Amino acid sequence: MDFREIANVEYLNQGDFACPGCAAGLSMRHALKVLGDETVIVMPASCWSIIAGGLPTTALQVPLMHVPFATAAAVASGVKNAFREKGEPKKNVVCWAGDGGTFDIGLQAISGAAERREDIIYVCYDNEAYMNTGIQRSSATPPGAWTTTTPTGNPLIFEKKDMFNIIASHNPAYVATTTIAFPDDFYAKFEKAKNAKGFRFIHLLSSCPPGWRIDSKDSVSAMRLAVETGIFVMMEKEGEQEIKVTYKPEKFKPVREYFKLQGRYKHLDEETINVIQERINKRLKKLNLL
Amino acid sequence: MQKDMLLGSEAIAEGVKLARPKIIPAYPITPQTHIIEVLSEMTANGELDATFIRVESELSAAAAAMGASQAGVRTFTATSSHGLALMHEVLHWIVGARLPVVLVNANRAIGSPWNIWTDQTDSMTQRDLGWLQVYCETAQEALDTILQAFYIAEKIQLPFMVMIDGFILSHTLEEVLIPSQDEADEFLPPYKPEYFLDTNNPMSFGAAAKGDIFYLLRKSIEETMEGSFDYIDEAHKRFEKIFKRRYGLIDTYLLDDAEIVFVVAGALVGTTKVAIDTLRKNNVKAGLLKIRYFRPFPKKEIVEALKGDKKVVVFNKAVSFGSSGQITQEIKEAFYYEDKKPVLYDYVLSLGGKEVFVENIVDLANNLDNLDKFKILWRE
Known part of the structure; x- marks a missing residue:
């Protein structure tokens, strides 16, 4: 993409509370450049509850409503329908939630909103654990990863919950996975989500330097490697269309390279890494990528 | 104004409309279901210009309302029992956000074990939230209270919970005066x-608030609660002027010369009034104090009504285990600094819908001197 086309406007104020290298902050900044000022954010408990700043300040140039952990999709349903009743049906009502608020505690409300065809955009920035409370495992935590509640690594019997297909099975207007490490993919998907009508869902992989045990400077590289090793696949499904993979590297790198960069995987032995590599290969084959 | 025979639930739906x-x-739960069925019908046939959101739980009902x-x-929602309990977290948030949501709760017991019948455990255990709470005696009162609730809630920016006893009010036919839309509009202006x-x-x-700001915000909620009496009074006067029906924070029945007073909230008021008539025929000077507003709690009016040489039996359809009935607690607290206190009996009855008959209340009045005022009293 031509980066000169990126809107020369900032909806994220300077001086937010994101950690250095936090992809959740970066993702919000660019998402809002696409979504624009006719946007309302509904935000459950997450790192972003802190990043957004304490009362009476705000990090955003759009209206922002903080809400209880399990309720984002339901609150957004109320907000959106209220705007429609007020004769303002075009407002973008956007949930901005972490993986805990999406994969775990908020899932029921999301399923309800998706099934009711609520006209909202749900964005999950997935940093693969409860990072705001200090790195506890969620159902988005990958097998093998260290967290404070999986001190010997997330057991291999668990697999990261397949949120893309859970949402896809609700027949939403749009569902996609992406990461800000691939800005052209990221921008294209937010554009599609913005222009579709109905329930839209974007799953963002979002690196977390303290939680992933990486250097701040490696934040974007880590997300790139996730895609290049195939542990995270960028895809989308538009309405009735088939699932489309939107980026395929010429050759997938071994997942070992992705793990090497991150302290949360440093305890993994060769055998475990091979098991995980096998699982990735199996999934890539299923998607016709191998 | 038009007269009609309606179920309590239908009267409430008319009030909401x-x-x-x-x-x-809204999310269905017995015995609230009829209310939202009628509202759903009204929105479907265009009688009511509103969006009915069929959420997947009460937690989401409260969240969408917020x-x-x-x-x-x-915004309006209705629930009962387990549903109100599931809403609890969001009910707090609605108060903190100062949102004037109106909620009807059809009072019902909470498990375990399962029980669909009426008691007031569900709403009594939500008394500390910062929602205004009114307990209704009749379907007419419920309909009227909904209009008052929106009026008051929007003036003071706090949410309002209207209670009806499940089944006893929700599922019973009653003659109800339905205001015209013009009258309702005159009373309740559009929300701005x-x-x-x-x-x-x-x-x-x-957004996250540090202690200093948080503390001030909480203090402002209490100040609003304390100041709300003026708005409630104004609403009642305005209501009476337009609809010719008078409401207060409390209500009384044959109270002035009464030696025995029953304190009651909800539909049990009706049964108690019949018992009082029977007692009066036998020269027992019985009377009644109806608690209409439980939040804010009208201490001044209650002390004024119960002062003098009276024996007071407080009927609680809920209990705070390890303490006493919640209404009893509140009345005791109201009298703490009074020199002359009535003799109070803390009576817990009708949990899980256990029937209370007129003769039970008559017997109680006749045996009052044998009862222990230091303990919770339970029906045999």
Whole structure:
């Protein structure tokens, strides 16, 4: 993409509370450049509850409503329908939630909103654990990863919950996975989500330097490697269309390279890494990528 | 104004329709179900110009109500029992966000074991939230209270919970006067909030607050509660002027010369009045104090009504285990600094819908001197 086309406007104020290298902050900044000022954010408990700043300040140039952990999709349903009743049906009502608020505690409300065809955009920035409370495992935590509640690594019997297909099975207007490490993919998907009508869902992989045990400077590289090793696949499904993979590297790198960069995987032995590599290969084959 | 025979639930739906809410998120639970069925029908046939959101749980019903109200429109929901308990977290948030949501709770017991019949455990255990609470005696009162609830809630920016006893009011036919839409509109002006989610004036709502600010916000809620009596009074006067029906914080029946007073909240008031008539025929000077407002708790009016040489039996359809009935606690607290206190009996009855008959109340009055005023009293 031509980066000169990126809107020369900032909806994220300077001086937010994101950690250095936090992809959740970066993702919000660019998402809002696409979504624009006719946007309302509904935000459950997450790192972003802190990043957004304490009362009476705000990090955003759009209206922002903080809400209880399990309720984002339901609150957004109320907000959106209220705007429609007020004769303002075009407002973008956007949930901005972490993986805990999406994969775990908020899932029921999301399923309800998706099934009711609520006209909202749900964005999950997935940093693969409860990072705001200090790195506890969620159902988005990958097998093998260290967290404070999986001190010997997330057991291999668990697999990261397949949120893309859970949402896809609700027949939403749009569902996609992406990461800000691939800005052209990221921008294209937010554009599609913005222009579709109905329930839209974007799953963002979002690196977390303290939680992933990486250097701040490696934040974007880590997300790139996730895609290049195939542990995270960028895809989308538009309405009735088939699932489309939107980026395929010429050759997938071994997942070992992705793990090497991150302290949360440093305890993994060769055998475990091979098991995980096998699982990735199996999934890539299923998607016709191998 | 038009007269009709309606179920309590239908009367409530009529009241809601007259209030012209824009958003009604709801989830079914016995015995609230009829209320939302009728509202759903009214929105489907265009009688009521509102969106009915069929959410997947009560937690989401409260959450969607919070979102809609924060977006600046009049919002109603209804629930009962387990549903109200599931809403609990969001009920707190609605108070903190100062949103004037109106909720009808059809009082019902909470498990375990399962029980669908009426008691007031569900709403009594939500008394510390910062929602206003009114307990209704009749379907007419429920209908009227809904209009008053929106009026008061929107003036003071606090949410309002209207209680009806499940089945006893919700599922019983009663003659009800239904106001005309013009009368209702005269009483209740359109909702125009000062602050709401507005893309032309972006603000953040509910952002993390440090102790200093948080403390001030909580203090302001209490100050609003204390100041709400003036608005309630104004609403009652305004209501009486338009609809010719008078309401107060409390109500009384044959109280002035009464030596025995029953304190009652909810539909049990009716049964108690019949018992009082029977007692009076036998020259027992019995009377009644009806608690209409439980939050804010009208201490002044209650002390005034119960002062003198009276024996007071407080009927609680809920209990705070390890302490006493909640209404008893509140009345005791109201009398703490009074020199002359009535003799109080803390009576817990009708949990899980256990029937209370007129003769039970008559027997109770006749045996009062044998009862222990230091313990919770339970029906045999």
